Amino acid sequence: MNTFMVNKLIQKDWQLYRLFILIYTLLGITASGLLLIPATFAFHAGIVILVTVLIGASAHICISSVVVEKKEFQLSFLMGLPIKPLDYALSKLLGGLFIYGVCWLSVIVFTAAIILVTDLPNGMLPLLLLCAVELFLATAILLGIGVVTGSEPATIICLVLLNLLFNLFMFSVAGLSEINQYLWTATAVFNSTFWWIIVAEISLLVIVLALSIYIKSRQRCFL
Amino acid sequence: MNDFAIHLENVSKKFNYFELNKINLSLPKGQIMGFVGANGAGKSTTIRIIMGLMKADTGSVSVMDQYMPERQTQIKHNLGFTSEEMRLYGGKDLSWHINFIKSIYPSWDDRYAAELVERFGLNLEQKIKQFSKGQHIKAQLLLVLARKPKLLVLDEPTTGLDPVARQEVNAELAQILRDEERTVLFSSHNTADVEKISDQIAFIDRGRMIDCQDKESFLENWRKLQLEIPTDIQTIEKGAFEDNFMQIERQGSMAALVCRNYGPEIVEYLSKQNIKAHAIDSMTLEEIFLANVNYQRYGFNQQQGNGGEV
Numbered sequence: 001m002n003t004f005m006v007n008k009l010i011q012k013d014w015q016l017y018r019l020f021i022l023i024y025t026l027l028g029i030t031a032s033g034l035l036l037i038p039a040t041f042a043f044h045a046g047i048v049i050l051v052t053v054l055i056g057a058s059a060h061i062c063i064s065s066v067v068v069e070k071k072e073f074q075l076s077f078l079m080g081l082p083i084k085p086l087d088y089a090l091s092k093l094l095g096g097l098f099i100y101g102v103c104w105l106s107v108i109v110f111t112a113a114i115i116l117v118t119d120l121p122n123g124m125l126p127l128l129l130l131c132a133v134e135l136f137l138a139t140a141i142l143l144g145i146g147v148v149t150g151s152e153p154a155t156i157i158c159l160v161l162l163n164l165l166f167n168l169f170m171f172s173v174a175g176l177s178e179i180n181q182y183l184w185t186a187t188a189v190f191n192s193t194f195w196w197i198i199v200a201e202i203s204l205l206v207i208v209l210a211l212s213i214y215i216k217s218r219q220r221c222f223l
Numbered sequence: 224m225n226d227f228a229i230h231l232e233n234v235s236k237k238f239n240y241f242e243l244n245k246i247n248l249s250l251p252k253g254q255i256m257g258f259v260g261a262n263g264a265g266k267s268t269t270i271r272i273i274m275g276l277m278k279a280d281t282g283s284v285s286v287m288d289q290y291m292p293e294r295q296t297q298i299k300h301n302l303g304f305t306s307e308e309m310r311l312y313g314g315k316d317l318s319w320h321i322n323f324i325k326s327i328y329p330s331w332d333d334r335y336a337a338e339l340v341e342r343f344g345l346n347l348e349q350k351i352k353q354f355s356k357g358q359h360i361k362a363q364l365l366l367v368l369a370r371k372p373k374l375l376v377l378d379e380p381t382t383g384l385d386p387v388a389r390q391e392v393n394a395e396l397a398q399i400l401r402d403e404e405r406t407v408l409f410s411s412h413n414t415a416d417v418e419k420i421s422d423q424i425a426f427i428d429r430g431r432m433i434d435c436q437d438k439e440s441f442l443e444n445w446r447k448l449q450l451e452i453p454t455d456i457q458t459i460e461k462g463a464f465e466d467n468f469m470q471i472e473r474q475g476s477m478a479a480l481v482c483r484n485y486g487p488e489i490v491e492y493l494s495k496q497n498i499k500a501h502a503i504d505s506m507t508l509e510e511i512f513l514a515n516v517n518y519q520r521y522g523f524n525q526q527q528g529n530g531g532e533v
Binding site: 016 | 271274276292293295299300302303305306309310311313314315319323326363
């Protein structure tokens with residue numbers, strides 16, 4: 001692995017996408033701010049916008065930095081640099097997660113802070129964290145699919161499926177009695193069910209990254 | 224260690240509808256090689272293999288004394304590459320691209336870069352998406368040249384450029400010739416560009432290398448003979464010159480015969496058949512290329528001007 005070049009490529013992507021990340025972060029924070037308004041409509045709108053912004057940021061980073069870069073032949077420019085396919089893949093996987101992570105972490109920390117310091121029930125915190133980690137995992141899967149296949153249709157289909165999966169995940173987890181019964185309580189309860197899901201999500205994240213890196217490590221040439 | 228910057232030995236690569244067939248290519252260090260072929264001849268595939276972007280099915284590839292693609296990271300430190308399809312980041316300006324490349328290559332020469340910006344008439348603050356195609360190609364060349372690589376591989380650098388931009392790019396490539404330590408391989412289907420600046424010329428057609436020599440040999444060894452052939456002679460006997468006669472175009476008693484490895488003995492041999500040579504003309508690289516391609520594809524075809532067999 002060429003650490004120097006991986007860093008350079010990550011820095012390059014950061015410079016390319018930091019403005020978008022700032023905008024998504026501000027939108028996410030604004031959406032979280034809606035939770036402060038004591039009205040059901042504002043609360044629901046805040047949640048919907050928050051999820052939309054986090055999914056939008058994920059899709060933007062994954063599709064622009066991987067698929068569009070290839071489609072618009074900027075990858076050809078990078079292929080002439082002293083890198084191997086593995087270096088490129090690492091920069092996209094780690095860099096993509098880092099860049100998305102800036103927005104993701106800022107928005108989630110801000111939302112968590114709003115839940116903790118306002119009258120909103122702290123019991124919402126476990127569900128927020130479970131959903132947040134799921135979105136981060138979905139970003140890793142999307143990046144992995146984009147990097148491994150390099151295919152626009154495959155990445156877009158994956159994006160659609162992951163969005164559907166997120167809804168399924170959110171409602172399924174919220175429906176679990178171990179999570180659901182504490183959702184509207186004043187105290188956040190991080191029980192074993194919560195931790196099991198978190199461990200499963202993180203394990204899956206590690207598997208997705210390891211598998212993508214393994215596949216790309218076997219590729220000696222870009223084309 | 225050898226004296227070749229690029230050395231390909233029996234390199235083959237098979238696709239569904241195209242095959243690169245046992246390519247042998249050697250480019251000595253310090254030389255400029257023009258790699259000429261029609262669209263789809265295999266130029267870009269060969270260059271991709273040289274660049275380590277694609278792995279050959281068989282054969283060996285050595286670039287700057289190291290094997291490709293195994294040592295691609297090390298090799299690409301001293302190798303500059305541009306291709307016609309390559310694009311820079313449209314939303315960023317040239318200055319951003321310069322800083323990016325400069326941060327990677329310690330050999331980056333700021334003074335030379337500034338000189339090229341001036342010479343190419345580029346604006347550092349202008350976004351790449353606002354560049355014309357010519358400016359875009361010049362920007363790519365600048366990013367490659369200012370890092371001072373020992374080997375330059377340029378895949379169709381002048382394709383799609385207007386005549387003025389093409390002249391400027393060619394002039395810059397010609398300037399590189401002055402640096403005797405730098406080697407250049409550039410592909411083109413524009414034989415005029417190749418003729419102007421190359422030391423070595425390689426012809427490729429339908430995935431096969433059909434000829435490779437230094438430019439002077441091409442221009443000295445190929446001749447077009449304007450002949451007068453008696454009407455009773457239907458076909459010219461090739462005799463010992465089987466490999467020299469490449470192409471003939473005949474209009475009645477007049478004919479133009481293209482010869483490879485021309486020597487005065489050819490005229491003597493023809494005169495023995497009562498065929499007179501009225502003129503012996505030099506050929507342009509384009510004529511040589513076309514004759515070479517036609518010979519490889521169809522063999523020596525004794526055609527009448529109206530297309531009928533003699």
